[in-house]
Amino acid sequence: MTTTKSNAMLGASSTDPIAMMRSVFAFVVVAFAFTQCVPAIAQSDVGSGKRRGVLIEFKEDINPLSGALLKRKFEAAVESDADVIILDIQSPGGSTSVTLELMDMVLEAKDVETVAYIEKDAYSGAAMLAISTDTILMRPDARMGDAGEIVEGADGAYRYTSAKRRSALAQKVRDTAEATGRPLALAEKMTDKDMVVYQATNKESGEKRYLSDKDLASREDADQWELSPPIREAGKEMFFTVNGRRGVELGMVDQTIESRDDLAKVLNLQEPIVEMERSWTDTLVFLLNSQFVTFLLLLIGLVTLAIELSAPGIGIGGLTSVLCFGLFFWARFLGGTSGWLEVVLFLMGILFIAAEVFVIPGFGVAGISGLALSLGALVMASRRFALPENEIQWTSLATDMMTVMGAFLGFLVCLAVMAKYLGDIPGLSRLTLRPQVMVAADGGASATLVSGPAWQRVEVGDTGSAMSPLRPSGKVQFGDDAVDVVTEGDYIDPGTEVRVVGKQGARVTVRKV
Known part of the structure; x- marks a missing residue:
């Protein structure tokens, strides 16, 4: 038996602008996968009267990420006008909600024969996916079945789900078996001990x-x-579980074959069968969705964003931050857990934080709201459910929150170090813009160029003259340095003398003298 979990999130309406944007994105992704598949199909043996087949390997547990990648390949195979789509299944099962989505995907495929090939084991959700295909081919000693749904309790022990959930799952299996011509009672027995x-x-x-x-x-x-x-x-x-030989006797399996090499002969397919192997894109998506890489992406993205905000202008900090967060959301898009809503919320949060830094003095509603929106969007981008409904979903939510909050705490530590040492660390100090200042040496006999951010040479108590209107941000001339400052909220005319009353990192606060 394999742990399964449910999905409480419903799909968006087709008239929702966000849903339309997601549809466009999905179309682009499918088109990309299709372009990878078409050249191989074009090289197949044509003109022989045999059918064109596409084989897709699925040899991992069923989760939102693996399910989304399988959907992408399956849709590409359907778009390629293949006659037969073979799912090479070897899986212990997994998420119930994802399994049901994959079953519907296979059942709703039109003008194409779907085949499940089981070489070793297909348990739990993988067995349910297999019975949703038109044809099941197994090696004689391969196994299929055992689809009971269980959840982990607070004490760490696994228990069967409620009777309501078991009944719904059993009915889904019966309906699927009826649609594919398999014994209803045996199919239901896979879910009911x-x-x-x-x-x-x-x-x-x-x-x-x-x-x-x-x-x-x-x-x-x-x-x-x-x-x-x-x-x-x-x-x-x-729970009903059979090997290939017994499955044929009971009518659950259509035929046994000795190896994958027999697929073309049994299904009357052109050779070689086109195989949609895992691409570098799939591997990269899996890597970027791992917990450790996610932590690094968020930490580096937050740190470089802070560097960019401390020295405005599209520099190394800004580009690196865009790259990190772009990779994060791109991986979540292809993993099927994120949409445009999460991206919009994250960008809104960044805008609120920027407004707090450059426009609104202090740390108030805008800063707190921006922080909440940004962190919330990062957590939402990893979730397929709106609200957790069981222990597994609560555990999954806690893991994602720990990853995001861990990256944020690491960012705060880095921020404290940056505020004190940014200008003194070789290499890192070059990430900020440093105006060059002429400084006399040896009694004024010569002059050398000294570089460094102007705000570092300004101290509390220094006075200067406003070069531009301060409303509340603007520039003030302190000797030879022009420094970006903010007021305490007051409007100050150009030419007015001001005094520095506060300094926090690159943020210099002034008050009218």
Whole structure:
């Protein structure tokens, strides 16, 4: 059995602008994947009357990221006009919500035959995905089944989900089996350990079918069916699990084959079969979605953003920050957990913080709101559910929050170091703009160029003259230096004498003399 979890988030309306933007983005992604697949298909053996097949490997647990990548490949295969799409499945299962989405994706595929090829094991959600295909091919000793849904309790022990959730899952499996022509009772038995399945024979017509004790209890003609002993793999206190040979005998599997090399012959496909392998894009997306890399992206992005805000202008800090956050959201887009809403909220948060730094003195509503929006957007970008509904989702949410908050705390530490040593650390000091100032040496006999940010040479108590209107930000002349300053909120005319009353890093606060 494999831990599964649910998804409480519903899809956006098709008339929602954000949903439309997401659709455009999805189209671009599918088009990119399609361009990778088409050249290989074009090289296939054509003109032989055989069908064109595309094989997609799925050999990992079912989670939002792996599900999104499988969807991208499947959509690309459908767009390529392939006749047969083969899912090479080897998975322990995983998220229930993602599994249901993948099942619907396969069931709704039009004008294409879907095939599940199981070489080793397909358990839990992977077995449910397999029965949603038109054809199941297995090696004789491969295994499929065991799709009971469990959750982890507060004490760390795993328990079965509520009867309501189990009933909904069982009905989904029955509907899927009916759509693909497989025994309903055996399919349901994969999700229900309490029921017992028999092979039943109608006493009048001789018809044979698989019926469970629940089926018989609900039938008016139950007495017309003669029951065999319970199916060995479908007895009490067990989830239905079969190997390839037994699956063929029971009608759950269409055929056994010895290896993947037999797929073309059995399915009448052109050779070689086009294989959509994991691309460098997929590998990069998996890497960028890992917890450690996410932490680094956020930490570096926040630190370089602070550097850019301390010395405005598109420099190394700004470009690095854009790259880090761009990679973060790009990976979440392709991973299926982020949309344009999260990006918009994050950008709004950055604008609020910038307004607090350059326009509104102090640290008030704008700064707090911007911080909340930015951090909230980063957490939302990793979630597929609106609100957590079970222990697994709460644990997942806590992990994502710890990653984001850990990066933010690391940023605060770096900020404290930067505020004190930025101008003295070799290399790092070059990230800020430094005006060159003429300073006389040896009694004025010669002059040398001395570089350094002007705000570092300004101290509390220094006086200067406003070069521009201060409302409340502007420039003040302190000797030979022109320094960006802010007032305490007052408007000050050009030419007015001001005094420095506060200094925090590159932020210089002045007051009218």
